[in-house]
Amino acid sequence: MGADNRLDLFQCPVGVLIGDVEREKFLADQVSQPGIVLTLLQKLEEQRDCLVRFADQREAIGQLLTAERSLKPEGGGFLETATQPVDDLVARGASEARCAAELARECEVVFLCLPSSVEVEAIVYAADGLKAGARPGLVVVDSTTADPDVTRRIAADLSTVEVEMIDAPLGRTPKEAEEGKLSTYVGGNVDVIRRVRPLLECYADTIVETGAIGSGTTCKLVNNFISIGTSAVIAEAIATAAKLGVDLQKLYDVVSAGGANSAMFQMVMPWVLEGDDGKLKGPIRIAAKDLRFYARMAQNAQATAFIAQACSQTYELARILGHSERYMPVLPGILAELNGAPIRALDEAP
Known part of the structure; x- marks a missing residue:
């Protein structure tokens, strides 16, 4: 894909579904880029989802959550134990969605950063999960440190509904996260990687393309x-x-x-x-x-x-x-x- 396709991403809705981000911090205003619409899905303690979109489109993918945040399975859903970052985003013009399926319908690119493959499978395959709402052309960027076999299996399954998936786990420390200088190791279709690279560059200054899907996580x-x-x-x-x-x-x-x-x-x-x-x-x-x-x-x-x-x-x-x-x-x-x-x-x- 050419440069024009890459630049188009700066006018598209981008979803971020983050549970436990290990040592990374994601603060929405840290790595701003003009034109990106940021969306965020989080399930709060009262078991509702939160879809965040900035109407002014000035905010970007970036450091959003602290390492203390945790998304824990409970009763077939998830409990989010710390809501302050989401509340802050809502106060800055966010709106809510009911489920991950709605996030998939609203966005062209969805970033996942979850504790493990267990949570990734749950959020993809739930009745109201990402696959249920996915439309052809959606790109899922999975930053979870996951099981590569599970990542490959999910990617193959999503391809049947014309959804592309790449794996892009993160490296480095909270200090680099705050500066937007994480590293990421990206596996998947090279054209898809090229398409989303401007978004990766919002939070990573070292991007290593590692090969086929699952190779980044490997x-x-x-x-x-x-x-x-x-x-x-x-x-x-x-x-x-x-x-x-x-x-x-x-x-x-x-x-x-x-x-x-x-x-x-x-x-x-x-x-x-x-x-x-x-x-x-x-x-x-x-x-x-x-x-x-x-x-x-x-x-x-x-x-x-x-x-x-x-x-x-x-x-x-x-x-x-x-x-x-x-x-x-x-x-x-x-x-x-x-x-x-x-x-x-x-x-x-x-």
Whole structure:
């Protein structure tokens, strides 16, 4: 498709259905582009949907929700536990829709950013879901860190009703999200990607086209296994060092000066030394989910997953022990308590 088709997107309605966005923030006015109509679907505590459209068309796809937001399955629907960002948008000229089907009817592009493939399937296939309201030509951009097999299956099914789907999971931290400088790894039809690229550029300054549908999520899961797996290794090493009576400040100095140093180590250690978990605002439940998806993907490909399984079990244990909503840097403290050599109180403020 040519440049003219790409520019047409700046006059089309764009839907955003976001549940748990992990560590990303989406504030609607952060990455404004003239001419985009932003729509948002959210299900609130009273089980109603909210469709947000800005009449002045000045707002854009951007950082809309904080990492604390959560969209949780309940009673066949969803409960949204934090409504302030939606309320703010409504106060700025938003209108409401009854369901995801209406969102699909109103929009030409719908972005999904949900906790997992489970929620994606639910919102696509519900009686009042996206597929029920989809019209030919709709593009679904799924930014969920999902199961690639499920993503491919949904995409194939939506193609039967002339709906295009690409996967475009997100990378980087809340800081980059606030600046509109996330990264995204995009899989799918190259013409569709080219068509929606101006929208991706509203919130990402690094866009990697990875291949066929599902390849973006595959790359994201491999990336997350490397990063989250590293955090599990670091956590176990620190917990063991604490058990052995090592001065953890001295350990920090040793590791920081050598080849074992890493960005992950530098994000974990502020909690170990000062009780500050804010350098990596990724909940343990999300880390556990990503490792679980990676291990399943590897096993389905008949690839080795020994280390992935060990890291996954570490995070699953932390989740089962009741630490689902704690951020990943607290993992060394959880393991240290299991070792009988606590580093600091888990609830201690920095």
